Amino acid sequence: MHLPEAGQIDDMLADVGLDAEQLFSDVPQPVRRRLDIPEGKPDREVEQEITSTLAENTTVQERPGLLGGGSYDHWIPPETRFLSTRGELLTSYTPYQAEINQGLLQALFEFQTLSARLLELDVANNGLYDGASAAGEACLMALRVGRGTRVLVPEHLPDQRASIVENYVDGAGGTIERIPTDPATGTVDVDALQAMLDDDVGCVHVENPNALGCLEPMDAIGDVTDDAGATFTANVPEVTALGLLHGPGHHGADIATAEGQPLALPPSYGGPSLGLFAARKKHLRKMPGRITGKTEDEDERDAYCLTLQTREQHIRRSRATSNICTNQSFLALMFTVTLGTLGETGFRNMAETNAARARQARQRLAEAGAEIPYADSHHYNEFLFEVPGDRDLFLQRARERGVEAGIPAERVLGHGHDGIVACVTETVPDDAIDTVVETVQEVV
Amino acid sequence: MPDEDRGFRQAYWDEPTLFDLDEGPQPSDQFPEGADHGLPEDLTREDAGVPTVMRSRVTRHFTRLAQMTYGVDTGTYPLGSCTMKYNAKAAELLAQDEGLLHAHPLQREEDVQGILELLYDLGDRLREIAGLDAVTLQPAAGAQGEFVAMRMVRAYFEDRGELGEDSRCEVVIPDSAHGTNPASAAMAGFDVLEIPSGDDGCVDLSALEDALSERTAAFMLTNPNTLGLFEQNVEKIAEMVHDVGAKLYYDGANLNAILGVTSPGAMGFDLAHFNVHKTFATPHGGGGPGAGPVACTDELEPYLPVPRITRDPEAEPEHRLDWEREDSIGAVRGFHGNVGVLVRAAAYILMHGSDGLADNTRRAVANANYVHQRIKDAYPAPGGDLKKHEFVASAADLEETKGITAKDVAKRLLDHGIHAPQTYWPMVVDEALMIEPTETESREELDAFVDALLSIADEDPETVTSAPHTTALSRVDDVGAARNPILTWDQANDE
Ligand SMILES: Cc1ncc(COP(=O)(O)O)c(C=O)c1O
Numbered sequence A: 001m002h003l004p005e006a007g008q009i010d011d012m013l014a015d016v017g018l019d020a021e022q023l024f025s026d027v028p029q030p031v032r033r034r035l036d037i038p039e040g041k042p043d044r045e046v047e048q049e050i051t052s053t054l055a056e057n058t059t060v061q062e063r064p065g066l067l068g069g070g071s072y073d074h075w076i077p078p079e080t081r082f083l084s085t086r087g088e089l090l091t092s093y094t095p096y097q098a099e100i101n102q103g104l105l106q107a108l109f110e111f112q113t114l115s116a117r118l119l120e121l122d123v124a125n126n127g128l129y130d131g132a133s134a135a136g137e138a139c140l141m142a143l144r145v146g147r148g149t150r151v152l153v154p155e156h157l158p159d160q161r162a163s164i165v166e167n168y169v170d171g172a173g174g175t176i177e178r179i180p181t182d183p184a185t186g187t188v189d190v191d192a193l194q195a196m197l198d199d200d201v202g203c204v205h206v207e208n209p210n211a212l213g214c215l216e217p218m219d220a221i222g223d224v225t226d227d228a229g230a231t232f233t234a235n236v237p238e239v240t241a242l243g244l245l246h247g248p249g250h251h252g253a254d255i256a257t258a259e260g261q262p263l264a265l266p267p268s269y270g271g272p273s274l275g276l277f278a279a280r281k282k283h284l285r286k287m288p289g290r291i292t293g294k295t296e297d298e299d300e301r302d303a304y305c306l307t308l309q310t311r312e313q314h315i316r317r318s319r320a321t322s323n324i325c326t327n328q329s330f331l332a333l334m335f336t337v338t339l340g341t342l343g344e345t346g347f348r349n350m351a352e353t354n355a356a357r358a359r360q361a362r363q364r365l366a367e368a369g370a371e372i373p374y375a376d377s378h379h380y381n382e383f384l385f386e387v388p389g390d391r392d393l394f395l396q397r398a399r400e401r402g403v404e405a406g407i408p409a410e411r412v413l414g415h416g417h418d419g420i421v422a423c424v425t426e427t428v429p430d431d432a433i434d435t436v437v438e439t440v441q442e443v444v
Numbered sequence B: 001m002p003d004e005d006r007g008f009r010q011a012y013w014d015e016p017t018l019f020d021l022d023e024g025p026q027p028s029d030q031f032p033e034g035a036d037h038g039l040p041e042d043l044t045r046e047d048a049g050v051p052t053v054m055r056s057r058v059t060r061h062f063t064r065l066a067q068m069t070y071g072v073d074t075g076t077y078p079l080g081s082c083t084m085k086y087n088a089k090a091a092e093l094l095a096q097d098e099g100l101l102h103a104h105p106l107q108r109e110e111d112v113q114g115i116l117e118l119l120y121d122l123g124d125r126l127r128e129i130a131g132l133d134a135v136t137l138q139p140a141a142g143a144q145g146e147f148v149a150m151r152m153v154r155a156y157f158e159d160r161g162e163l164g165e166d167s168r169c170e171v172v173i174p175d176s177a178h179g180t181n182p183a184s185a186a187m188a189g190f191d192v193l194e195i196p197s198g199d200d201g202c203v204d205l206s207a208l209e210d211a212l213s214e215r216t217a218a219f220m221l222t223n224p225n226t227l228g229l230f231e232q233n234v235e236k237i238a239e240m241v242h243d244v245g246a247k248l249y250y251d252g253a254n255l256n257a258i259l260g261v262t263s264p265g266a267m268g269f270d271l272a273h274f275n276v277h278k279t280f281a282t283p284h285g286g287g288g289p290g291a292g293p294v295a296c297t298d299e300l301e302p303y304l305p306v307p308r309i310t311r312d313p314e315a316e317p318e319h320r321l322d323w324e325r326e327d328s329i330g331a332v333r334g335f336h337g338n339v340g341v342l343v344r345a346a347a348y349i350l351m352h353g354s355d356g357l358a359d360n361t362r363r364a365v366a367n368a369n370y371v372h373q374r375i376k377d378a379y380p381a382p383g384g385d386l387k388k389h390e391f392v393a394s395a396a397d398l399e400e401t402k403g404i405t406a407k408d409v410a411k412r413l414l415d416h417g418i419h420a421p422q423t424y425w426p427m428v429v430d431e432a433l434m435i436e437p438t439e440t441e442s443r444e445e446l447d448a449f450v451d452a453l454l455s456i457a458d459e460d461p462e463t464v465t466s467a468p469h470t471t472a473l474s475r476v477d478d479v480g481a482a483r484n485p486i487l488t489w490d491q492a493n494d495e
Helices: A006-015 A043-054 A078-083 A102-119 A131-145 A159-170 A190-196 A218-227 A239-243 A281-286 A313-319 A329-368 A391-400 A409-413 A430-443 B055-067 B089-094 B109-130 B142-159 B180-187 B205-211 B234-243 B252-257 B339-375 B396-402 B406-415 B443-458 B461-465 B478-483
Strands: A150-154 A175-179 A201-207 A231-236 A255-259 A275-279 A292-296 A302-306 A382-385 A420-423 B134-136 B170-174 B191-195 B216-221 B247-250 B271-273 B294-296 B308-311 B319-322 B391-394 B432-435
Touching: A006 B339, A043 B089, A043 B109, A043 B339, A078 A329, A078 B055, A102 A239, A102 A255, A102 A275, A102 A292, A102 A302, A102 A329, A102 B055, A131 A150, A131 A159, A131 A201, A131 A231, A131 A255, A131 A275, A131 A281, A150 A159, A159 A175, A159 A201, A159 B142, A175 A190, A190 A218, A201 A218, A218 A231, A231 A239, A239 A255, A239 A329, A275 A281, A292 B478, A302 B478, A313 B180, A313 B191, A329 A382, A329 A420, A329 A430, A329 B055, A391 A420, A391 A430, A409 A420, B089 B339, B109 B134, B109 B294, B109 B308, B109 B319, B109 B339, B142 B180, B142 B216, B142 B247, B142 B252, B142 B271, B142 B294, B170 B180, B180 B191, B180 B216, B191 B205, B205 B234, B216 B234, B234 B247, B252 B339, B339 B391, B339 B432, B339 B443, B406 B432, B406 B443, B406 B461
Parallel strands: A150 A175, A150 A201, A201 A231, A231 A255, B170 B191, B170 B216, B216 B247, B247 B271
Antiparallel strands: A255 A275, A292 A302, A382 A420, B134 B294, B271 B294, B308 B319, B391 B432
């Protein structure tokens, strides 16, 4: 095997006067247990076994289609994948020793800058587990910086993500309530929101674009929330939208988060993922997560190090702003490489391509006879459509033609809806869209 | 400058940030210009603030940054509590498998049987390793695993009508515990009661006795504890905790010390988390991602997060996702967890098997004890002489006699091309240097590490307190960074 022979270990211990037999003499007999899992195998057998198991998946490359719903397949530049094999970065840990980890720290500082710029807020951290848990942390932070315990979230916020927010705020006494959806627009009913607001509302939380694919009336939500003295938090579940759309900060959000996976890694069955997190400067010391700051070394050269650590669990313990320790740094790095490679125009054009292709697909589906429930709302790269007759049968027909026509809406939302959530990114082939359109024509 | 020169010189590049290199928007050759998106101007932004840099320069930028970073692939990384062992490269490549990368989390179960099977099998093995009954793979890291477990404990007591101001509102934690333990318990809604460790560095049974009551929901413990000492009273502790009706939680960060020797279940724990990025060698990625699966007893199983992966060989498809679980705490992160990391862990467990994992543990413990024996005169470690996979040495003597602190020792080690141990934690040891060599260091590497530590103890204090000398930068002013926080390029260039 790849480790020194067992005998060498015994010799090594003997050299310092230790008996190898005694290494576990402190473990009482009654709690001793041997492991009972299959014997180890050589690398090549494990490679074969796992590769063939994973081959049982029908991937979105094998059967392309209109799949989104919180996880997005985009073109990841070859630079990103190539640089992701750099062992110095991949096998390092949280950069406690700044002098020997400047590279990683500088990349994280660049990531913070990108996060703040994209979300249009002042300050950002090294990232959190994913967009959804980052949103949970944002709502918890909102209760910490302001008053109140009620957290208002849209009816169309997917149940899983609402549950995450609930788990994060419950310990602080926070409760979740749903803001009605305007059935005409597929967005927050702002009048209804206004009616729910009172002094006990600590936080209004929305997603933009939302899970129905619609763009929320962010300015209006921001205004009524601000007027009521509550904190406005917003999550961007599909970060490429920010190549084209304003960040939540522009619309008055005090804390904003995003799911960064689309620019870091293919879907990978939902993880790893990356939560971007940014806030107004005045809330800096209430932020969760690792933060990198710029400073100098003894020779007055630019330097970076972890900072504001007195917020964190290893110092503040039960009074920390968050329990997070291990985060998703490597994804933050890959995110930064991707945007660096795309550049301003590349990122913008990528976002435009997404929005334009989705728009065209939407129009074609409507012409083919599909119903587009929120046709008058603005969309980015996702939208809802409905077909006459049995939805599952329609989806199966599309599959038989080799494409996924979308995701049944309740699988995205967790609660009832007749529609199909469709997403068009730049990686969806033209002929896959053609096939979905043809399948609609067939059932109409 | 260094006396004991191993010849290590880290690369230094006076490397500007991407924002300093920004050439301003240039046409892109990857996507068409001006696609007709139809969105109104008031919703769209002028620019996103993404820097534009030649691709060759971008690659050089990150290559240079990599050269100014130190990982396990670079050298010895004895960072205590973090289990910085060699990351299996086969596992790394498997995580890049196209069958995984392009599986979508909302595909139908029929289409993702491969990954569901792999995850189910991994969960099965983790159950066995934990000696417990059920597992969730959802938590993204150890701390999130702790949080899940504490939310489950809450739900459990709530179900029994025992959650209130005077009942089951407290979680008891030793003062040597990792900071995430109290932070997770507090975030889950509990009051935290920290108890002082005994003189031997282990749980003080009388302090525990005093702390436990019908208000206690759980006691959180890692074994071996953060001093690398096995809590020999663990059975008694379990009995005391259970006697007041509370749950016993195992912080799995130190699991690499006990594989094949004992298990959380065997010791009487009700819940446990794994840090797969420690025990199962998935790369730490500069801070993450990791994964923090949680195992529990049948009694607590109904509270596990959704979705649960189920297997029924008679059914079609065989593996399903069960979302309909009334008592579940719900979710703590999106979809199914850090799946790419879990695949690496599954590969590692397959490669090593029962005997391999047990052998790794034995070697990890042997290496820690070897290093401890060799340095204990210069850096005494509190607690008994027998350590597990790690130990906490103290630079207090050096501090007193020569003014050399644990931080100085840490910085000086970097000059030897060796990463520093964990410093100033656990807080119960003065001038703490928490050392965990892991099983993947050879005797030669261990000797080089020991020799470096011993030479530092003998060195002229000035050389040590002014270290490091051979890293990319000299000592970084972290106090200044905290006093005047500059977190973005825009803040740095605003003044
Ligand atoms: C003893 C101990 N407990 C818990 C944790 C938290 O685990 P994670 O960093 O994976 O969240 C750590 C990790 O650093 C640890 O060392």
